Amino acid sequence: MFDRLVRLIRIYGNGGLIHAKFQIQGDSLIRVTIPNKNLMQYNPGSYVFLYVMTPLGFWQSHPFSPFISRQSGEEGSLTLLSKRQGGITKNLFNQLTASNGQAQHKVLVEGFYGHTPPLRVFHTIVILSSGSGITAVYSVADSLRNLASRGTHVVFRWIVQNESALDWANAELESLVGVVDLNIYITQGINERESATEKNATSSLPVLPITYSHDRPNVTAWVDGLVDEAKGSVAFMS
Ligand SMILES: Cc1cc2nc3c(=O)[nH]c(=O)nc-3n(C[C@H](O)[C@H](O)[C@H](O)COP(=O)(O)OP(=O)(O)OC[C@H]3O[C@@H](n4cnc5c(N)ncnc54)[C@H](O)[C@@H]3O)c2cc1C
Structure with a gap:
Protein backbone atom coordinates (compact mmCIF):
# COMPACT_ATOMS: atom_id res chain seq x y z
CA MET A 1 0.00 0.00 0.00
CA GLY A 114 18.78 4.76 -9.50
CA HIS A 115 21.75 7.03 -9.13
CA THR A 116 24.67 8.50 -11.04
CA PRO A 117 27.66 6.15 -10.71
CA PRO A 118 30.57 7.76 -8.81
CA LEU A 119 33.00 7.80 -11.75
CA ARG A 120 34.48 11.27 -11.29
CA VAL A 121 37.12 10.16 -8.80
CA PHE A 122 38.89 7.93 -11.39
CA HIS A 123 41.75 9.05 -13.63
CA THR A 124 40.52 7.08 -16.65
CA ILE A 125 36.83 6.33 -17.26
CA VAL A 126 35.96 3.78 -19.94
CA ILE A 127 32.37 3.46 -21.16
CA LEU A 128 31.55 0.57 -23.47
CA SER A 129 28.17 -0.07 -25.06
CA SER A 130 26.61 -1.85 -27.99
CA GLY A 131 23.46 -1.22 -30.00
CA SER A 132 20.56 0.34 -28.13
CA GLY A 133 22.40 -0.33 -24.85
CA ILE A 134 23.83 3.15 -25.42
CA THR A 135 20.73 4.61 -23.75
CA ALA A 136 21.86 3.32 -20.37
CA VAL A 137 25.30 4.95 -20.58
CA TYR A 138 25.00 7.98 -22.88
CA SER A 139 23.60 10.24 -20.16
CA VAL A 140 26.51 9.31 -17.89
CA ALA A 141 29.08 10.06 -20.62
CA ASP A 142 27.33 13.37 -21.31
CA SER A 143 27.61 14.32 -17.64
CA LEU A 144 31.40 13.83 -17.69
CA ARG A 145 32.02 16.52 -20.32
CA ASN A 146 33.94 18.94 -18.09
CA LEU A 147 36.43 16.37 -16.81
CA ALA A 148 38.93 16.49 -19.70
CA SER A 149 40.12 19.91 -18.55
CA ARG A 150 41.02 18.33 -15.18
CA GLY A 151 43.17 15.70 -16.90
CA THR A 152 40.68 12.84 -16.69
CA HIS A 153 40.63 10.62 -19.78
CA VAL A 154 37.06 9.63 -20.68
CA VAL A 155 36.86 6.89 -23.31
CA PHE A 156 33.55 6.07 -25.01
CA ARG A 157 33.30 3.05 -27.33
CA TRP A 158 30.04 2.14 -29.08
CA ILE A 159 29.60 -0.97 -31.23
CA VAL A 160 26.68 -1.09 -33.68
CA GLN A 161 25.75 -3.50 -36.43
CA ASN A 162 24.99 -0.98 -39.15
CA GLU A 163 25.02 2.69 -39.98
CA SER A 164 21.29 3.19 -39.41
CA ALA A 165 22.15 3.62 -35.73
CA LEU A 166 23.86 6.88 -36.62
CA ASP A 167 20.53 8.35 -37.72
CA TRP A 168 18.91 8.05 -34.32
CA ALA A 169 21.94 8.88 -32.21
CA ASN A 170 23.65 11.48 -34.39
CA ALA A 171 22.86 14.61 -32.39
CA GLU A 172 23.79 12.95 -29.10
CA LEU A 173 27.04 11.54 -30.50
CA GLU A 174 28.00 14.87 -32.05
CA SER A 175 27.64 16.47 -28.65
CA LEU A 176 30.34 14.12 -27.34
CA VAL A 177 32.85 14.73 -30.15
CA GLY A 178 35.92 16.46 -28.75
CA VAL A 179 34.60 16.13 -25.22
CA VAL A 180 35.23 12.44 -24.66
CA ASP A 181 37.52 10.09 -26.60
CA LEU A 182 34.70 8.73 -28.81
CA ASN A 183 34.88 5.84 -31.24
CA ILE A 184 32.04 4.07 -33.02
CA TYR A 185 32.53 0.59 -34.48
CA ILE A 186 30.25 -0.54 -37.29
CA THR A 187 30.42 -4.28 -37.76
CA GLN A 188 27.99 -5.04 -40.63
CA GLY A 189 26.08 -3.52 -43.53
CA ILE A 190 29.00 -1.29 -44.41
CA ASN A 191 28.32 -1.21 -48.13
CA GLU A 192 24.55 -0.88 -47.93
CA ARG A 193 24.45 2.90 -47.59
CA GLU A 194 26.71 5.79 -48.30
CA SER A 195 29.41 6.13 -45.69
CA ALA A 196 28.17 8.10 -42.70
CA THR A 197 31.57 9.73 -42.51
CA GLU A 198 31.25 10.95 -46.09
CA LYS A 199 27.66 12.02 -45.50
CA ASN A 200 28.73 14.12 -42.54
CA ALA A 201 31.72 15.50 -44.36
CA THR A 202 29.48 17.03 -47.03
CA SER A 203 27.23 18.68 -44.46
CA SER A 204 28.00 21.21 -41.77
CA LEU A 205 27.93 18.50 -39.10
CA PRO A 206 31.12 17.39 -37.36
CA VAL A 207 32.58 14.18 -38.74
CA LEU A 208 32.06 11.38 -36.26
CA PRO A 209 35.08 9.18 -35.51
CA ILE A 210 33.88 5.95 -37.05
CA THR A 211 35.84 2.72 -37.41
CA TYR A 212 34.46 0.13 -39.81
CA SER A 213 35.11 -3.38 -38.67
CA HIS A 214 34.24 -6.62 -40.45
CA ASP A 215 34.90 -8.52 -37.24
CA ARG A 216 33.67 -8.01 -33.75
CA PRO A 217 36.05 -5.61 -32.00
CA ASN A 218 38.29 -7.43 -29.55
CA VAL A 219 36.97 -6.02 -26.29
CA THR A 220 39.42 -8.01 -24.14
CA ALA A 221 42.36 -6.47 -26.03
CA TRP A 222 40.80 -2.99 -25.65
CA VAL A 223 40.41 -3.43 -21.92
CA ASP A 224 43.98 -4.71 -21.52
CA GLY A 225 45.35 -1.85 -23.65
CA LEU A 226 43.43 0.82 -21.74
CA VAL A 227 44.52 -0.55 -18.38
CA ASP A 228 48.18 -0.66 -19.55
CA GLU A 229 48.05 2.93 -20.86
CA ALA A 230 46.14 4.38 -17.92
CA LYS A 231 47.84 6.65 -15.45
CA GLY A 232 46.21 6.04 -12.07
CA SER A 233 42.86 4.40 -11.36
CA VAL A 234 40.51 3.15 -14.11
CA ALA A 235 36.71 2.72 -14.01
CA PHE A 236 34.78 0.65 -16.54
CA MET A 237 31.07 1.06 -17.19
CA SER A 238 29.11 -0.97 -19.69
C1 LIG B 1 16.61 -0.53 -15.21
C2 LIG B 1 16.20 -0.91 -16.64
C3 LIG B 1 16.36 0.02 -17.65
C4 LIG B 1 15.99 -0.32 -18.96
N1 LIG B 1 16.18 0.61 -19.97
C5 LIG B 1 15.85 0.29 -21.23
C6 LIG B 1 16.01 1.24 -22.30
O1 LIG B 1 16.44 2.38 -22.10
N2 LIG B 1 15.67 0.84 -23.56
C7 LIG B 1 15.16 -0.41 -23.81
O2 LIG B 1 14.88 -0.71 -24.98
N3 LIG B 1 14.96 -1.30 -22.84
C8 LIG B 1 15.28 -0.98 -21.55
N4 LIG B 1 15.07 -1.90 -20.55
C9 LIG B 1 14.38 -3.15 -20.88
C10 LIG B 1 12.87 -2.86 -21.05
O3 LIG B 1 12.31 -2.53 -19.80
C11 LIG B 1 12.17 -4.06 -21.67
O4 LIG B 1 12.71 -4.24 -22.96
C12 LIG B 1 10.66 -3.80 -21.80
O5 LIG B 1 10.09 -3.90 -20.53
C13 LIG B 1 10.09 -4.83 -22.74
O6 LIG B 1 8.69 -4.70 -22.79
P1 LIG B 1 7.80 -5.79 -23.60
O7 LIG B 1 6.43 -5.85 -22.98
O8 LIG B 1 7.83 -5.50 -25.07
O9 LIG B 1 8.66 -7.09 -23.26
P2 LIG B 1 8.54 -8.65 -23.43
O10 LIG B 1 8.68 -9.07 -24.85
O11 LIG B 1 7.32 -9.13 -22.68
O12 LIG B 1 9.88 -9.05 -22.67
C14 LIG B 1 11.16 -8.76 -23.26
C15 LIG B 1 12.23 -8.71 -22.16
O13 LIG B 1 11.95 -7.59 -21.29
C16 LIG B 1 11.82 -8.03 -19.93
N5 LIG B 1 10.72 -7.28 -19.31
C17 LIG B 1 9.42 -7.27 -19.69
N6 LIG B 1 8.69 -6.48 -18.89
C18 LIG B 1 9.56 -5.98 -17.97
C19 LIG B 1 9.42 -5.11 -16.86
N7 LIG B 1 8.25 -4.58 -16.52
N8 LIG B 1 10.53 -4.82 -16.14
C20 LIG B 1 11.75 -5.33 -16.46
N9 LIG B 1 11.94 -6.16 -17.51
C21 LIG B 1 10.87 -6.49 -18.25
C22 LIG B 1 11.47 -9.51 -20.03
O14 LIG B 1 11.89 -10.22 -18.86
C23 LIG B 1 12.25 -9.94 -21.26
O15 LIG B 1 13.59 -10.23 -20.93
C24 LIG B 1 15.43 -1.60 -19.25
C25 LIG B 1 15.27 -2.53 -18.21
C26 LIG B 1 15.66 -2.20 -16.93
C27 LIG B 1 15.48 -3.24 -15.83
Missing part, protein backbone atom coordinates in the same frame (compact mmCIF):
# COMPACT_ATOMS: atom_id res chain seq x y z
CA PHE A 2 2.78 2.41 1.01
CA ASP A 3 4.70 1.36 -2.11
CA ARG A 4 1.73 2.29 -4.33
CA LEU A 5 1.33 5.61 -2.60
CA VAL A 6 5.01 6.44 -3.19
CA ARG A 7 4.65 5.43 -6.85
CA LEU A 8 1.62 7.73 -7.23
CA ILE A 9 3.50 10.60 -5.59
CA ARG A 10 6.42 10.09 -8.01
CA ILE A 11 4.02 10.10 -10.99
CA TYR A 12 2.21 13.19 -9.69
CA GLY A 13 5.58 14.86 -9.03
CA ASN A 14 6.42 14.43 -12.69
CA GLY A 15 3.28 16.23 -13.80
CA GLY A 16 0.82 13.32 -14.13
CA LEU A 17 -0.48 12.72 -17.65
CA ILE A 18 1.95 14.08 -20.26
CA HIS A 19 1.64 14.15 -24.06
CA ALA A 20 4.66 12.35 -25.51
CA LYS A 21 5.84 11.92 -29.08
CA PHE A 22 6.52 8.35 -30.28
CA GLN A 23 8.60 7.78 -33.44
CA ILE A 24 10.10 4.74 -35.10
CA GLN A 25 13.91 4.96 -35.30
CA GLY A 26 15.89 2.54 -37.44
CA ASP A 27 14.53 -0.99 -37.84
CA SER A 28 13.64 -1.84 -34.27
CA LEU A 29 13.58 1.18 -32.01
CA ILE A 30 10.96 3.60 -30.73
CA ARG A 31 12.04 7.08 -29.67
CA VAL A 32 9.80 8.60 -27.00
CA THR A 33 10.14 12.35 -26.49
CA ILE A 34 8.66 13.75 -23.30
CA PRO A 35 8.52 17.51 -22.62
CA ASN A 36 10.71 18.24 -19.61
CA LYS A 37 8.62 21.06 -18.09
CA ASN A 38 7.31 19.53 -14.88
CA LEU A 39 9.58 16.56 -14.37
CA MET A 40 11.38 16.05 -11.10
CA GLN A 41 15.15 16.19 -10.77
CA TYR A 42 16.75 13.95 -13.40
CA ASN A 43 20.10 12.33 -12.67
CA PRO A 44 22.29 10.85 -15.43
CA GLY A 45 22.20 7.06 -15.16
CA SER A 46 18.74 6.96 -13.61
CA TYR A 47 15.72 5.05 -14.93
CA VAL A 48 11.96 5.55 -14.96
CA PHE A 49 8.90 3.34 -15.24
CA LEU A 50 6.81 4.41 -18.22
CA TYR A 51 3.04 3.85 -18.50
CA VAL A 52 1.67 4.36 -22.03
CA MET A 53 -2.02 5.20 -22.04
CA THR A 54 -3.14 2.96 -24.90
CA PRO A 55 -6.02 0.45 -24.61
CA LEU A 56 -3.51 -2.40 -25.02
CA GLY A 57 -1.11 -1.41 -22.27
CA PHE A 58 -2.20 1.37 -19.90
CA TRP A 59 -2.01 -0.89 -16.81
CA GLN A 60 1.61 -1.91 -17.41
CA SER A 61 4.77 0.00 -16.56
CA HIS A 62 8.19 -0.75 -18.02
CA PRO A 63 11.63 0.49 -16.99
CA PHE A 64 13.65 2.65 -19.41
CA SER A 65 16.88 4.64 -19.14
CA PRO A 66 16.21 8.21 -20.26
CA PHE A 67 18.58 10.88 -21.45
CA ILE A 68 18.28 14.56 -22.25
CA SER A 69 17.87 15.08 -25.98
CA ARG A 70 20.33 17.11 -28.04
CA GLN A 71 18.26 16.88 -31.23
CA SER A 72 17.42 20.13 -32.92
CA GLY A 73 13.90 21.20 -31.92
CA GLU A 74 13.82 18.76 -29.01
CA GLU A 75 16.75 19.98 -26.94
CA GLY A 76 16.20 19.42 -23.25
CA SER A 77 13.34 16.92 -23.68
CA LEU A 78 13.48 13.70 -21.71
CA THR A 79 14.04 10.98 -24.29
CA LEU A 80 13.75 7.20 -24.15
CA LEU A 81 14.85 4.72 -26.78
CA SER A 82 12.93 1.49 -26.57
CA LYS A 83 13.98 -1.62 -28.43
CA ARG A 84 11.10 -3.62 -29.90
CA GLN A 85 10.60 -6.75 -27.81
CA GLY A 86 7.63 -9.11 -27.77
CA GLY A 87 5.05 -7.37 -25.53
CA ILE A 88 3.91 -3.75 -25.32
CA THR A 89 6.95 -2.51 -27.23
CA LYS A 90 5.97 -4.76 -30.16
CA ASN A 91 2.36 -3.50 -30.05
CA LEU A 92 3.54 0.10 -30.04
CA PHE A 93 6.01 -0.53 -32.85
CA ASN A 94 3.27 -2.13 -35.00
CA GLN A 95 0.86 0.74 -34.29
CA LEU A 96 3.54 3.26 -35.26
CA THR A 97 4.31 1.37 -38.46
CA ALA A 98 0.61 1.62 -39.36
CA SER A 99 0.57 5.39 -38.69
CA ASN A 100 3.57 6.55 -40.77
CA GLY A 101 6.04 5.88 -37.97
CA GLN A 102 4.85 8.63 -35.63
CA ALA A 103 2.12 9.16 -33.01
CA GLN A 104 1.29 11.03 -29.81
CA HIS A 105 0.31 9.13 -26.66
CA LYS A 106 -0.35 10.22 -23.13
CA VAL A 107 2.15 8.76 -20.69
CA LEU A 108 2.83 8.63 -16.97
CA VAL A 109 6.44 8.86 -15.85
CA GLU A 110 7.26 7.17 -12.53
CA GLY A 111 10.69 7.92 -11.13
CA PHE A 112 13.43 8.81 -11.14
CA TYR A 113 15.11 5.71 -9.73
